[in-house]
Amino acid sequence: MRRGHGVDWSASGTGMMGEGADLNGPAIRLAIGELAGEFGLTHRTIRHYEDEGLLTPERAGTARVYGHRDRARLALICRGKRLGFSLAEIKDFLNLYDTDDAQIEQMRYMRSLARGRILALEQQLRDVQQTLSELRTIDTQISEHLRRNGITETHGMEEKHS
Amino acid sequence: MRRGHGVDWSASGTGMMGEGADLNGPAIRLAIGELAGEFGLTHRTIRHYEDEGLLTPERAGTARVYGHRDRARLALICRGKRLGFSLAEIKDFLNLYDTDDAQIEQMRYMRSLARGRILALEQQLRDVQQTLSELRTIDTQISEHLRRNGITETHGMEEKHS
DNA sequence: TCGTTCCCTGACGTTTACGTAAAGGTAAGG
């Protein structure tokens, strides 16, 4: 094993940060490979997200160093992807999550974005529920069909998910 | 008005179908433009779905004629797209819906497909609910923030990138 | 007959979201 955990195989940068914990808990300093492994992504993908402005890791010399914020954002990115959003959509979606110090008008805009997304997601929720319902019906029907017709070779592999 | 409803502006094809109702209700015979309008799609998109094997309309001469089945499948395609599935995924998804005469092994396979999709959708359902919950929180927080700060400007002066 | 409104088939262009080399820097370990 080359590294216990975290990044230190490069120049320590400006030296302005020692180590240890900040107000948000223990400081996490991850290399790209660690982050990639954790989320099941490639390095390329994570760099791509940076190119698209979704992540803004620090640098230790030339190497990228990811902290809390990046990890959290990446989790949101992954969820957004699972929900079928584009990176562009995810980008301003992410901005909704760190609206600490926005101006009034900016916040109104953010809220309108949030509400638009809420409406879309409510539709999506209905879609998912509808589809799930139909698929469960299909599953049941197939199972019944197999029970009626194919008892000859029913290998008893009935139950599935916990 | 050019056409009351349905298709008739082309050769009547082989003449093997008169008109009227079959067992599934009144026969629907739509032109591509009608279907496109109904679903808010372009002709190109619908033809693309045919290229990909998702739709198999009849022909009246050279023109495409869409019936019940196509309309239903297109609705499922659109929902699939809203859920972020690829056309390829939607394709075998569609096959789950017309498994009338499949063989035993085929049906087992179908059921496994259905179950896989169910698991994915259950995950997606959780994702959507989680995201909705968070967004509603954000909406509320922004609204409260706007109410607290009223019309007076915050003068936060914190820099943010656009 | 002409114009309009439908439709058709190619076939190349575009965007998104990465994949995949190519070429190389850096630090630990044998």
Next chain:
DNA sequence: CCTTACCTTTACGTAAACGTCAGGGAACGA
């Protein structure tokens, strides 16, 4: 010192899902 295991940038490639011409046919109304 050299290999190994990380990381870097630059840049062309690709698959999906269409968009966008280009060129053309067939019916209908004035």
